[in-house]
Amino acid sequence: xxxxxxxxxHEVTEMGQEVTLRCKPISGHNSLFWYRQTxxxxxxxxxxxxxxxxxxxxGMPEDRFSxxxxxxxxxxxxxxxxxxxxxxxxxxxxxxxxNSYEQYFGPGTRLTVT
Amino acid sequence: xQKIEQNSEALNIQEGKTATLTCNYTNYSPxxxxxxxxxxxxxxxxxxxxxxxxxxxxxxxxxxxxxxxLKQSLFHITASQPADSATYLCAQGSTGRRALTFGSGTxxxxxx
Numbered sequence: 676x677x678x679x680x681x682x683x684x685h686e687v688t689e690m691g692q693e694v695t696l697r698c699k700p701i702s703g704h705n706s707l708f709w710y711r712q713t714x715x716x717x718x719x720x721x722x723x724x725x726x727x728x729x730x731x732x733x734g735m736p737e738d739r740f741s742x743x744x745x746x747x748x749x750x751x752x753x754x755x756x757x758x759x760x761x762x763x764x765x766x767x768x769x770x771x772x773x774n775s776y777e778q779y780f781g782p783g784t785r786l787t788v789t
Numbered sequence: 790x791q792k793i794e795q796n797s798e799a800l801n802i803q804e805g806k807t808a809t810l811t812c813n814y815t816n817y818s819p820x821x822x823x824x825x826x827x828x829x830x831x832x833x834x835x836x837x838x839x840x841x842x843x844x845x846x847x848x849x850x851x852x853x854x855x856x857x858x859l860k861q862s863l864f865h866i867t868a869s870q871p872a873d874s875a876t877y878l879c880a881q882g883s884t885g886r887r888a889l890t891f892g893s894g895t896x897x898x899x900x901x
Contacts, residue, residue, distance in 0.1 A: 679832075706887050718833070718878065718891040731888055766832050776821060776882055778889065780832030 679781035681767050687787045693755040696784045699748055700769030708768040708778060709742055709752050718766070724750065725772060757788045791816050793881050795892035803900050808869045810895045812862040812879030819881035822862045823889065824853055827876045836877075837864075869899045 680699040688694055700707050708723040722732040724744045732742070739758070744750040754761055764785050768778040794813045802808050812822065821840045825833035839846045839855045839862065846853045852865040866873050876896045880889040 708888060710891075717893040720888045720890070723888045725887070731886070768832070770887060772887070776838060776887060777823065777835040778833075778887075779835070783830075783832050 679767055679769055679779055681765075681781035681784050683784060684782060685785045685787075687789065688757055689789055690758055691756045692788075693753065694757045694761075694786060694788075696752040696765050696767075696786070698750045698752070698767030698781060700750070700767070701779055702748070703771065704769035704779070705747065705772040706770040706778075707744060707750050708770070709750070710766040710768065710780075711763045712766060712783070713763045721752070721765075754786075757786075759788045762786055762788050791819070791881065791890055793879055793890055793892035795877075795879055795895045797893055797895070799896040799898055801898045801900060802869055804870060806869055808866040808873065808897055808899070810864040810877050810879075810897065812864065812892055814860050814862075814881055818857050818860070820884040821882050822853070822855060823880045823882065824851075824862075824864050825878040825880065825891075827878055827894065833878055866897075869897075871899045871901050873897060874899050 682697045705726050709721040710718050712718045720734045722742045727744045742752045764783045766780050766783045768780045770778045792815045818841055823838045824836045827833040837853045839853045850867045854863045876894040878894045879892040882889050
């Protein structure tokens with residue numbers, strides 16, 4: 676398996692622009708997580724899905740952030756409008772959703788908002 | 790709210806020695822703790838999971854302990870190698886909730 680796939684790997688955009696990050700989880704995994712990592716705040720959960728349904732979005736910073744999972748093999752995280760404080764590395768992770776709890780992380784998307 | 794605390798200072802040790810990293814949690818006892826390794830520019834990689842009813846878990850040169858009295862988990866790497874140099878993250882989870890709360894990580898540097 677190719678592992679969790681994220682795109683793009685790097686994104687540089689100007690303040691006010693819309694940004695869409697994409698994730699393809701490992702096939703057969705039914706839990707998907709979006710995290711954000713910064714030096715100041717570390718690795719924080721934004722939202723997670725189970726069987727394509729959002730279970731916990733309490734970590735989503737504000738209404739500018741939205742996430743969707745239209746099917747078991749694809750998820751998006753959208754920021755509109757983007758702000759410089761959104762600059763971070765965004766990770767997607769997936770898990771089997773069964774008795775094992777370990778998560779498999781993608782390579783991340785480094786977002787820079789100028 | 791639950792917090793996970795790791796020593797933010799880097800740990801420097803000599804090759805061949807045992808590295809010991811600490812993870813402390815506050816408030817309630819998590820159902821399980823996980824340890825991940827993260828290399829620069831990469832996503833975290835799962836290493837070990839230990840449940841609250843387990844005292845110790847081992848995997849090759851790695852050992853994790855879980856002390857619910859001290860509210861602490863220790864992560865050991867025996868016979869450390871320069872290739873073990875990375876940031877190690879502790880994360881806690883609760884039963885029925887798969888989302889993890891991560892500590893800030895401890896950077897380990899193994900000197901040859």
